[in-house]
Amino acid sequence: MLYKPTIGTRIFDVCNVLLLLFFAGVTLLPFLYILATSLAPLTQVLRGGVILWPESLTWDAYRTIFTNAHFVHSLYTTVILTVVGTLTNLVLTVFMAYPLAKKRLKGRRTILFLVVFTILFSGGMIPTYMVVKALGLMNTMGALILPGAISAFNLIIMRNFFQSIPEELEEAAKIDGCRNLGVLFRIVLPLSMPALATFTLFYAVGHWNQFFAAVMYITKSNLWPIQVVLRQMIIEGSTQDFEAAMGELKIIPATIKMAAIIVATVPILFVYPFLQKHFTKGVLLGSVKG
Amino acid sequence: MNVRSAEAAGRAAETGVLYKRRRGKELLMDWDLYLLLVPGLLFFLLFKYVPMWGVVIAFQDYSPFKGVLHSDWVGLKHFVNLFTYDKFWAIFRNTILISFYNLIFFFPAPILLALLLNELRISWFKRSVQTIIYLPHFISWVVVAGMTYLILGTQGGIVNELIQASGGEKVAFLTTPEYFRTLIVSQSIWKEAGWGTIIFLAALSGVDTQLYEAAIVDGAGRWRQLWHITLPAIRSTILILLILRLGNILDVGFEHIFLMLNSTVNSVGDVFETYVYREGLIGGKFSYTTAVGLFKSLVGLVLVAGANWLSQKFGEEGVF
Numbered sequence: 001m002l003y004k005p006t007i008g009t010r011i012f013d014v015c016n017v018l019l020l021l022f023f024a025g026v027t028l029l030p031f032l033y034i035l036a037t038s039l040a041p042l043t044q045v046l047r048g049g050v051i052l053w054p055e056s057l058t059w060d061a062y063r064t065i066f067t068n069a070h071f072v073h074s075l076y077t078t079v080i081l082t083v084v085g086t087l088t089n090l091v092l093t094v095f096m097a098y099p100l101a102k103k104r105l106k107g108r109r110t111i112l113f114l115v116v117f118t119i120l121f122s123g124g125m126i127p128t129y130m131v132v133k134a135l136g137l138m139n140t141m142g143a144l145i146l147p148g149a150i151s152a153f154n155l156i157i158m159r160n161f162f163q164s165i166p167e168e169l170e171e172a173a174k175i176d177g178c179r180n181l182g183v184l185f186r187i188v189l190p191l192s193m194p195a196l197a198t199f200t201l202f203y204a205v206g207h208w209n210q211f212f213a214a215v216m217y218i219t220k221s222n223l224w225p226i227q228v229v230l231r232q233m234i235i236e237g238s239t240q241d242f243e244a245a246m247g248e249l250k251i252i253p254a255t256i257k258m259a260a261i262i263v264a265t266v267p268i269l270f271v272y273p274f275l276q277k278h279f280t281k282g283v284l285l286g287s288v289k290g
Numbered sequence: 291m292n293v294r295s296a297e298a299a300g301r302a303a304e305t306g307v308l309y310k311r312r313r314g315k316e317l318l319m320d321w322d323l324y325l326l327l328v329p330g331l332l333f334f335l336l337f338k339y340v341p342m343w344g345v346v347i348a349f350q351d352y353s354p355f356k357g358v359l360h361s362d363w364v365g366l367k368h369f370v371n372l373f374t375y376d377k378f379w380a381i382f383r384n385t386i387l388i389s390f391y392n393l394i395f396f397f398p399a400p401i402l403l404a405l406l407l408n409e410l411r412i413s414w415f416k417r418s419v420q421t422i423i424y425l426p427h428f429i430s431w432v433v434v435a436g437m438t439y440l441i442l443g444t445q446g447g448i449v450n451e452l453i454q455a456s457g458g459e460k461v462a463f464l465t466t467p468e469y470f471r472t473l474i475v476s477q478s479i480w481k482e483a484g485w486g487t488i489i490f491l492a493a494l495s496g497v498d499t500q501l502y503e504a505a506i507v508d509g510a511g512r513w514r515q516l517w518h519i520t521l522p523a524i525r526s527t528i529l530i531l532l533i534l535r536l537g538n539i540l541d542v543g544f545e546h547i548f549l550m551l552n553s554t555v556n557s558v559g560d561v562f563e564t565y566v567y568r569e570g571l572i573g574g575k576f577s578y579t580t581a582v583g584l585f586k587s588l589v590g591l592v593l594v595a596g597a598n599w600l601s602q603k604f605g606e607e608g609v610f
Contacts, residue, residue, distance in 0.1 A: 009512055016409050023403065024422040027484065030437050031425075033448065048451050096330025099323040111327070118334060121591045123341025124583025125563065126570045130347075130358075131340050147337045150330055180322045209430030212545050216571065227432040234436035235549060254446050261433055261440075268428050276421065 031265075038062070038258035045255060060251050061259035064242055071260065073222065074229040081225055082207040085145045089203040090196065092149050093158055098184050100155075101162035112156075119152045125216075132217055143217035144210060144225070154199055161195045162188060197278035201271065208268050226264050233260055348581035368581035378582070385561040388547070389539045391471050396478045397535060400486030401528060405520065407487060408494045409512075420491075423484025434481055435549035438473070439464065465554040474550060474559070478543070489531070493524045533601045537594035540586050562586045 005013075032052050037045060038061050040054035065071050099105050100112060122128075128147065137143040165188055173183050189196070211227040218224060232238055239253040348368055350361040372378045403423070410416040426434070442449050442463040450460045463469050501519050510518065544563040551559050562582065570579030 006511070012512060013409070013411070016406055017412075017415070020406055020410070020415075020419050023484075024419050027423050027426060027480065030441060034437060034440065048455070050448055050452070092329055092333060095326040099320075099327050102320075102323060105320065105323060111331070114339075115334060118338040120594050121342070121587050122338065123343070123345050124580060124587055125566050126576050126580045126583060127341035127344030127347065128337065129571060130344055130576075131337065135336070146333070149333050149337070155330075180320065181326075184326075205428050209428075209432070211430060211432050212548070216567075227430050230430075230436060231432045231549065234432075234439055252446075254440060257436065257440060261436055265429055265433055269425065272425070272428055273421070276424075 034258045034261055038255055038262055040255075042251060042255075045252065061255040062263070064251065064256055065260050065263065068242060070221070071226075071229060074224050074226045075263070077223060078208060078226040081141060081144055081210065082204050084141065085207040085210075086200060086204045088145050088149055089151070089154075090199060093151070093155050093199065094184075094189070094196075096150060097155050097158035098162055098188065100159045112159075115152050115155060129216060138217055139220050139223060141223075144207075144213050147213065148206070151203075154202065158195060158199065161192060165191055194278045197275050201275040201278075204271065205268055230260055230264050233257055345580055345584050347577050348584045350577055352577040352580075354576075364577075368578045369585070371578065372581055372585065380557070381560055381562055381565045384558060385540055385542055388471055388474060388542045388559075388561065391475050392478060392542070393535060393539075395475050396483070397532065399479050399483035401490055401524070403483055404487040404490035404494065404524075405516070407491060408520065420484075420487070423487070425484070426481045427485035429481070431481075431543075431545040431549055434477055435546075438477060438550070442473075464550075465552060467555050467558045470550070470555040470559045474547065477546065477550075489527060490524050493527045494520065497523045529604060530601060533597040534594075537597035538590065539593060540590050 029052075033050060036051045036054050039057050039059070040051050041056055041058045044051060044055050100108055102108070132138065132143050132147055135142075135146075137146065169187055169191075170183050173187050178186065209227060210225055211231065214225050214228045218228070234257045237253075239256055242253070242256050344358065347358055347361065349363060349365060350358075351364050351367075352358065352361045356362075407416055407419065410419075439447075441447055444450055444460050444462050444464075447463075449463070454460060461469075463473065497519065502515055505515050505519060540562060542561050544561075547559060547561050548564050548567070551564055563586075566579040566583050569575050570582075573579075
C-alpha cells in the first residue's frame with residue numbers, strides 16, 4: 001500500500017461490503033425461500049412466515065410433480081428441444097460464421113450487411129407467424145428450433161472470433177494438404193473452445209427457457225415445453241392435475257408450484273458454474289469490434 | 291511440390307498479377323466455403339426476409355383464404371386507422387413510459403453495481419458476489435414472474451402474510467395499475483442488473499493501475515480517483531449502451547410484460563407486442579396488427595440509425 005487508508009476510506013469499504021452483501025442477499029433470498037418452502041413439512045408451511053430453512057425435509061411436493069405424466073412429459077420435451085436445438089444452433093452458426101470470416105470470400109460484405117439488417121428491422125410477429133404456418137411447422141419441434149436457428153448477434157461475434165485466429169495457421173495447414181473443411185474442424189474449432197462453450201451455454205439457456213414461441217406455435221398441450229406448463233400452473237393457477245395426489249399426501253398447491261419452479265430452474269443453474277470460466281472470456285473476446 | 295501447395299504459396303506471396311490470374315480458380319477452390327453458407331443463407335431468407343416481404347399485408351385486407359398474393363389492396367387504410375385510434379396511442383404511451391422508467395432506473399443499475407464491485411479489494415468476495423448476481427440472468431421470465439406471484443400474491447403471498455401479521459391491510463401488488471411499472475422495472479433490475487456489470491467490469495479491468503498510483507501520489511482520494519480515472523474509463527461503454535438503449539425504446543421485453551399482464555393492469559401495461567399478439571394472433575386482425583408492427587419496426591430502424599449517427603458524432607465508435 002502506498003498510502004494509509006483514511007477513516008473515510010475505511011467507512012466506505014465497510015459500507016461497500018455491506019451493500020454488496022445486501023444485493024447478493026436480495027438476489028438469493030427468493031430462491032432460498034422457494035427452495036426451503038418446497039422442502040418444508042406442511043405444518044411449517046401452514047404456520048406461515050418466511051421459511052428459509054425447512055424443519056425437516058419432505059419430498060412430497062417433488063414426488064407429486066414427478067408422478068404427474070403431463071409435467072414429466074414436458075420436461076422430456078424440453079430436454080430434447082434443448083439438445084437438438086442447441087446442436088442446430090451451433091452447427092448453423094459455425095457453418096455460416098466461418099466463411100464470413102474469410103476476407104477472400106466474394107460477396108462477404110453483402111451477406112454481412114443483410115445479416116446486420118435483420119437486427120435492425122424485422123417483419124414482425126404476424127408475418128413470421130404466417131411463414132411458420134405456411135411451412136407446416138405448427139405443432140412441431142421445428143417451430144421452436146428453426147425460426148431461431150441462428151442469432152445474428154452470436155453469428156457476428158463468432159465471425160469476429162474466427163477472424164482473430166491468425167491466418168498463418170490456415171496457410172500452414174493448407175501447405176500440409178488440408179482443405180477448407182479440414183482447417184475448420186482440425187484447427188479453427190479446437191482453438192475456439194471458449195467461444196463454443198459460451199454459445200453452447202447461451203443457446204441452451206435460450207431453449208430451456210423458451211416460452212413465447214411455444215405459446216404462439218404449439219397449440220397441443222402434449223408438445224408443450226416446461227415453461228408453458230409452469231406458467232399454466234403458477235400464473236393461471238391451475239393445479240387440478242395434482243389434486244388427487246394433494247389430498248393423499250396433504251400438501252398445498254403453493255408447495256407444488258415452488259417445487260415445479262425449482263425443477264425447471266436447477267438444471268440451468270447446474271451447467272452455469274462449469275461454463276462460467278469460459279463465458280466472460282468468450283463474450284468479451286468476440287464482442288471486440290473486428 | 292504439388293499443385294495445391296503451389297497455389298497456397300502463390301496466395302501467401304500475393305504478388306499482384308499472379309494473384310489476379312488465379313482468382314477464378316480461387317472461387318472454385320472455395321466451393322466448400324460457399325456450400326457452408328447455404329443453410330445459414332436459407333435461414334435468413336426464410337425466417338427473416340420472407341417475413342419482411344410479408345409486411346405487404348399491412349396494405350391489404352388480408353384473408354387467409356385468398357392468400358397474400360390475391361388479397362385486396364387497401365392502401366394506407368390500416369395506418370389511418372391506427373393513427374386515429376385512441377387505443378393505439380394508449381399502447382404507444384405505455385410502451386414509451388415503461389421504456390423511460392427503465393432508462394432512468396434500470397440502465398444505471400449495472401453501472402453503479404460495477405463501480406461498487408470494482409472498489410472491492412478482497413478478490414474471493416468479489417468473485418462470490420459476481421457469481422450470485424449473475425445467476426438470475428439464466429432464469430426464465432416465467433420463473434421470475436412465477437416467483438413474483440408466489441411472493442407478492444394476495445392469496446398466501448408471503449409479503450402480504452407478513453403485512454397482515456404486522457396488522458396491515460393486504461396490498462394487491464399484481465393487480466393494481468399504480469404498481470405495475472414499478473414491478474416491471476424492479477423485476478428487470480433483479481434479473482439483469484448483475485449480468486449487465488460484465489461489460490463495465492471488463493472496461494474497468496483494462497485501466498492501467500499506474501494511473502491510480504500516480505493519482506494517489508498526487509493526493510487524490512477515492513472520490514477523485516473515481517471521478518478522474520474510473521468514470522472516464524467506462525465513459526465510451528456507457529455512451530454506446532445508452533445510445534443503443536435509446537434506439538430500442540419501443541422494445542420493452544415482450545415475454546416479461548406478457549407474463550405480468552392481467553385484465554386489471556392492461557390500461558398501463560399493454561405494449562406494442564402484447565397488443566399485436568392479442569389483437570392479431572388471437573383476434574385474427576392480421577393486416578391491422580401487421581401495420582402496427584411495421585410502424586414499430588420502422589420507428590425502431592430510424593431510432594437506431596439516428597443513434598448510431600449520434601454516437602459517431604460524439605467521436606465514439608459507431609455501433610454498426
